[in-house]
Amino acid sequence: MKNKATGKSYAKIIWFGEHNVVYGKPAIAIPIYSVDVTATIEKIQNGQEIHCRYFDGPINEMADNLLGVKTLTNHLISLFGAQNIAFDLNIQSKLPAERGMGSSAATAIAIVRAFFDFFEVNLTRSQLLKLANIEEKITHGNPSGLDSATASSNMPIWFVKNEINEQIDFNLPTSSLVIADSGIEGKTSEAVSLVHDNVVDEPETAQPLINELGKIAESAREALATTDDELLGKLMNQSQHDLAELGVSNHTLDTFCQIACDNHALGAKLTGSGLGGCVIALAKNQTDAQQISTALRKAGATQTWIQSFKNYQFSTGEAHDNLVR
Template sequence: MASITVSVPGKIYLLGEHAVVYGKPALLAAINKRVYATVSEARSSEHHIEAEDKQFVANILSLVSQHLKTESIPPLSVKVTSQLKKGYHLGSSAATAAAVIAGCLYFLKKIWNPELTNRLAFESEKVIHGNPSGADNTAVVFGGIIWFRKELTYLKSIWQLPVRRTKLLRNFYLLDTGKPEETTKDLVAAVGEGRENQPGIYERLFNRNEFETKKLAEALKKGDETEFMGAIKAGSRTLEKMGVVSTRVSVLIKQIEKIGGAAKILGGGGKKGAAGYLLAYHRDVKIINHFTGQRKITCENAILGEEGIRLEKG
């Protein structure tokens, strides 16, 4: 074949980030922004990579080679294009890894196996995040709304929720607060340090986060907007108390609540100022656009529950 193209969506955490690292559940959703990887035969004796992070892609190719139990795979041309902002907690690294891995496996061996792609993408995530939960790669590979819990080091509970295309999933917006100074790896480590120093307090925060995550899933299934928004607000408070929400972003969240919405950080968050995208829910697009326009904040509609990995061409 001349070339193949695979696409993978980005993801957001509806709730459960950080607590998920310690065995609590997380609710994630694939979004309508994707990463595309096109794989073909290279015209030279070496791999040709077009990507924002060429070394990361090179590492992924080495991982594929190891899986196929060969010293090296044939020289490939790999082009990665992305609709996801890197460093904004949208699962950019997980989506890139999954797209490249799936593209290479299909191009080289005609293997189309999302489970395998997910497992190898998790290995790639370890290079970027140190101690990832495995939730990001799972959400982007399988898509939809994902209930994820790491039960043991070797055992994970993964369920794609049977949620219909409710209007609740179409009333979300991504508000750009700026790129965080810290990486997800930094913020995961900071929560770990806080847990080590104050185990009782953090255990209570993780337990409350779990309660609100379950409440959110039930509200989503029932289509109960009031309960849905309440769970987002309460879950957001637990993240603030974990120390991953800066004062500036915390103020912005409370302002959104005052105009009838709900909001929370995505993924890692941000301690010092910017936190990447803020996930905001509001039923009235005019009100949220007026709010962000007054403050000169970039605002994009985000559709949740989108399709996972797919073969675009091949």
């Protein structure tokens, strides 16, 4: 056992496939290294304390709004027989809540990694995702697993609900992604219900859009592997058009996308459930990324992040149960 240990995870962004993933179509999500969560466990003299932006005190006194974190932490304490070990768990998160960036999953991933590091036990990817799901089931009821899979990954995820969860080939060494927070909380349940109602009430209009979004994701996978950032940008613009047609965009998101494209973005779209949350824009280089970021801030974005792809690890399409500690 160590005196001090850490675990880290990342924000997730759905690049392609939000909403259509609910209907069995593929999605592509990526970890955002510049927006991370760090969990630190340190031995103390007495008690078992947790410190985060929502709570500061004994773990057993955490309120119901943090029931997922409390349950996961208690499960890990039991797993390692640590009921009598005094420690302090400190969680530092750069992720804004309710923005479609996977805040709860990233927190769970960081906590699990910190515990395994603290007790110096190797952790496989499948173990990590299974443990993180303890928190996600409480927070989200019936999670798809996409958030945890992405928050724990070092490369993009190709995801089909209940079928496929794999890391994929990726090669964009000079491009960057700009993420802009609209300042409006995402409305996941409302957006999902809206799309569902459209599919049921107007299937002749909505279903073709769902199908097309799935095909866009398939084309994007090929573009990611072949360094075709121009095509990726076009696919992002088409996705935004289709998502707007489904009713999950709004004036602010539409405006941010247009401003990004007016400032040399190859493409831009909302990410996540929509009706708020974030917009993402693809930049060909760092200079364009900075210009896009500045323009979006001037337009009212509360925060922006720039994620360079030059340090992303490339997939070999092989085993995904490697040690991740």
